[in-house]
């Protein structure tokens with residue numbers, strides 16, 4: 001069966017963005033498919049977060065198109081963009097919790113801002129997501145009273161509280177040790193299985209993040225060098241992808257190279 005437009009949740013086409021004299025995006029083409037996990041990788045400062053901000057409609061391109069659920073989000077009314085955003089969940093690097101609000105109130109925030117439902121309903125939804133994140137019993141604590149890993153889990157609970165169709169993760173495990181970042185990945189996997197959302201993840205956690213990815217896209221020199229399965233990515237002939245794979249994962253030789261390396265050592 002061929003791909004239909006309904007299978008595509010986000011489409012970036014010929015996206016250009018500069019800041020002052022600094023050209024960051026030089027023609028981004030990228031498609032995010034429904035129900036999949038797309039991971040965007042690339043060196044620091046290449047523009048990965050800038051791409052996410054365009055997908056969220058928080059930044060406008062100088063040139064090019066951002067289509068979300070089939071709509072050009074830079075050509076629609078703010079009311080429609082607002083409606084589209086209700087289908088999004090976002091988890092930023094620092095979890096962006098409000099220090100003056102309890103865990104409960106942080107998670108309840110999108111429900112209170114975006115719906116007009118009563119507090120009984122809000123409580124049920126919040127407690128449901130806190131349970132999913134193994135955070136029961138922490139609802140009356142403040143962000144300063146819980147660990148970094150727990151704060152990320154609260155951020156994830158908040159990102160998922162409206163049962164979004166698309167969830168954006170900007171370096172979700174930054175600052176966490178291996179154990180805690182594994183915990184975030186486990187919860188990501190569990191919640192994606194349960195809720196079935198489409199995920200877009202910006203991450204430096206290579207190769208670990210490849211285990212969660214359906215597609216990996218490398219951003220380098222202002223363009224997406226390729227968006228493909230992790231297996232294809234690791235064996236790609238694209239020079240920049242190859243260089244990225246070798247710097248982050250160690251050398252992978254083609255059979256010819258492997259042979260010549262062997263001969264050199266005997």
Ligand SMILES: Nc1ncnc2c1ncn2[C@@H]1O[C@H](COP(=O)(O)OP(=O)(O)OP(=O)(O)O)[C@@H](O)[C@H]1O
Nearest residue numbers: 019022024042043044045046047048049050051202
């Ligand atoms: N609002 C802005 N105004 C001016 N420059 C910006 C703005 N947003 C991003 N930039 C610049 O765009 C470039 C790309 O930034 P971005 O944060 O997207 O990089 P990144 O690939 O996500 O990096 P990292 O992996 O370190 O988070 C940087 O040089 C940054 O300074």
